[in-house]
Amino acid sequence: SHRPTICYRPIQPSDLEVLERLHADIFPIRYEEEFFQSVVHARDIVSWAAVDRSRPNGHSDELIGFVTARIVLAKETEIGDLLIYNPLKPDQTLVYILTLGVVETYRNLGIARSLIRQVVKYASSIPTCHAVYLHVISYNIPAIHLYKKMSFKCIRRLQGFYLINGQHYDAFLFVYYVNGG
Numbered sequence: 001s002h003r004p005t006i007c008y009r010p011i012q013p014s015d016l017e018v019l020e021r022l023h024a025d026i027f028p029i030r031y032e033e034e035f036f037q038s039v040v041h042a043r044d045i046v047s048w049a050a051v052d053r054s055r056p057n058g059h060s061d062e063l064i065g066f067v068t069a070r071i072v073l074a075k076e077t078e079i080g081d082l083l084i085y086n087p088l089k090p091d092q093t094l095v096y097i098l099t100l101g102v103v104e105t106y107r108n109l110g111i112a113r114s115l116i117r118q119v120v121k122y123a124s125s126i127p128t129c130h131a132v133y134l135h136v137i138s139y140n141i142p143a144i145h146l147y148k149k150m151s152f153k154c155i156r157r158l159q160g161f162y163l164i165n166g167q168h169y170d171a172f173l174f175v176y177y178v179n180g181g
């Protein structure tokens, strides 16, 4: 069978249509057009795409996985209190992972792991950054296993954090400390 050749690159404006379709297919939550525009134009959002160079017929540069993240000020987040607040460094930041997804036929090949590694490497390269964090819905076993396997720490369970079709679902908050936390 066909052997994938996975490469990682930034997300670009020509990815817009596929990025929107993958989010609609993969997530139970709807995202605004504004979000997709910010991703493809890298406005306040950093992102990485996975593509399979071995795909034929003009698909060799088409997204098969993605991760999107935002840099936030630590003191303005719900986990700002977990860092030792230093009044001499009010500019402490965190990287918040917004979305992560891999096309179904490409799962269990280590692509999500590689995408998360890119985010952690990026966060580590920012001297003011102390952690990468994210929320995951409590029934998402593959994602929870992935983050635990990558040494993220589950620090909170948030009751009813998500509202989907009128139903409330809990979220887990996962954190990975960088630059000494």
Ligand code: ACO
Pocket: 026, 027, 097, 098, 099, 100, 101, 102, 103, 106, 107, 108, 109, 110, 111, 112, 113, 114, 134, 135, 136, 137, 140, 141, 142, 143, 145, 146, 147, 149
């Ligand atoms: N069951 C249990 N563990 C799993 C599963 C699964 N189905 N899939 C992945 N894992 C865990 C394993 O521990 C695996 O390590 P191992 O292979 O050494 O055992 C580890 O995750 C890494 O797996 P990858 O192959 O890198 O993961 P993959 O590329 O398949 O992507 C993902 C995982 C992103 C969760 C994928 O299943 C997906 O797109 N799901 C739908 C969207 C989603 O849930 N996104 C994350 C939401 S949280 C957020 O966006 C902030």
